[in-house]
Amino acid sequence: MRQTDGQRNLHLTSLSPIWRPPAVAPLDPATEVILRAVIDGKAKPPGSLGRIEELAIQLGMIRHPGEPxxxxxxxxxxxxxxxxxxxxxxxxxxxxxxxxxxxxxxxxxxxxxxxxxxxxxxxxxxxxxxxxxxxxxxxxxxxxxxxxxxxxxxxxxxxxxxxxxxxxxxxxxxxxxxxxxxxxxxxxxxxxxxxxxxxxxxxxxxxxxxxxxxxxxxxxxxxxxxxxxxxxxxxxxxxxxxxxxxxxxxxxxxxxxxxxxxxxxxxxxxxxxxxxxxxxxxxxxxxxxxxxxxxxxxxxxxxxxxxxxxxxxxxxxxxxxxxxxxxxxxxxxxxxxxxVRAAARLLTDVASLDDVLAGRI
Structure with a gap:
């Protein structure tokens, strides 16, 4: 298993005793609304994948603006x-x-x-x-x-x-x-x-x-x-x-x-x-x-x-x-x-219902 140089040398470095919370960006509720609409528009009945849909939305919010x-x-x-x-x-x-x-x-x-x-x-x-x-x-x-x-x-x-x-x-x-x-x-x-x-x-x-x-x-x-x-x-x-x-x-x-x-x-x-x-x-x-x-x-x-x-x-x-x-x-x-892998694929791989009905697949 490969280790990075930084990982191999962790034991050589003494870190500061002063600890402050990192500047983590909160997930954006506006992105959730957009992603929910995307999931609801997939080629399946809305809500039919249950909690996998919720997980897909969370993953999309985490990686926004990129794809999960x-x-x-x-x-x-x-x-x-x-x-x-x-x-x-x-x-x-x-x-x-x-x-x-x-x-x-x-x-x-x-x-x-x-x-x-x-x-x-x-x-x-x-x-x-x-x-x-x-x-x-x-x-x-x-x-x-x-x-x-x-x-x-x-x-x-x-x-x-x-x-x-x-x-x-x-x-x-x-x-x-x-x-x-x-x-x-x-x-x-x-x-x-x-x-x-x-x-x-x-x-x-x-x-x-x-x-x-x-x-x-x-x-x-x-x-x-x-x-x-x-x-x-x-x-x-x-x-x-x-x-x-x-x-x-x-x-x-x-x-x-x-x-x-x-x-x-x-x-x-x-x-x-x-x-x-x-x-x-x-x-x-x-x-x-x-x-x-x-x-x-x-x-x-x-x-x-x-x-x-x-x-x-x-x-x-x-x-x-x-x-x-x-x-x-x-x-x-x-x-x-x-x-988690399947939920990510739901966002990236599943066609929209509009595309299916219009024959764009």
Missing amino acids: RGEKAVLLVFAGDHGLVAEGVSQYPSDVTVAMVMTYLAGRASANAFAKANGIDVRVIDIGVASELPVRPGLIDAKVRMGTANAAREPAMTPEQAADALNRGMRIAIGEIKAGADILALGEMGIGNTASSALLAHRLAPASLGDCIGIGAGQDDAGMNRKRAAIEMAAGRSDASAPLDVLAEFGGLEIAGMAGAVLGAALQRRPVIVDGFISSVAALLATRLCPEARGYCVFAHRSAERGHDLVLKALDAKPLLDLGLRLGEGTGALLAVPL
Whole structure:
């Protein structure tokens, strides 16, 4: 997998600790009216393609004044570790994060299989894995630090590190788009990241903390008791509510990277497909930092993870699929890519009814 020079050298550059929201252009409501008329005039009964028509209009608004395209899609899998794992919030140790990163790079994870089935490139980004990873083709070194600190007992990271992770995710997304990506999809890997996501959802939605805590990768009753206790300890330690402060207090680095990627896609006027609970929390963070970014997000699926519905409600989002998925890795986003491609083709390839009736086909 090819990396740009900028991506290969991300780890060499220290970014400014001062973070300001990027100047994302909001989608133009006037364009929506024009595109809806175009879709209604296609050679089909108005509204007969349901939500695909709405998706086509969104894609047209994103790429306006150009035409939407979906040929090249890239999955960005951000990987990072969480100090909260020390509190027993996961049934798996942090070593699994490294093992799964190696599995992605070997092309043998579920995300790789789904990506191959749909002709999608995969990039794996080390933004905060708590181990030094060997140089491997397809691995982008964007490490901010060796995992986050234990958020139950201290801030997960400094505000400067949080800003750095956002900027690195944004730069990676921009680099992929400049290299030809029409669609970005988000994925993640990080043992313990449902705990961090629950804390972010609690503060940023906002929502009841208990309603944001789910089983993650799987927990028995004792494990859930440990997870709830650790998350409650973290929430009680800090009353942070501003988006960047919430990120710094509770983590994680892969969530920050995905949020930055949302902002990078929006800056370049490209759609970004958001996966499940953790990716949606990243999108929520991005939109709390920069509300204009919301229009560039396509929500792939409704996760079975508790808390996802609350995050979707906070984002006023209706996902495309509901398949009972809760794996992460971007698997749901990968399954949604063909729908996004089809919606783009509806705008660009389908004849108008007037042309059909006049014999101009």
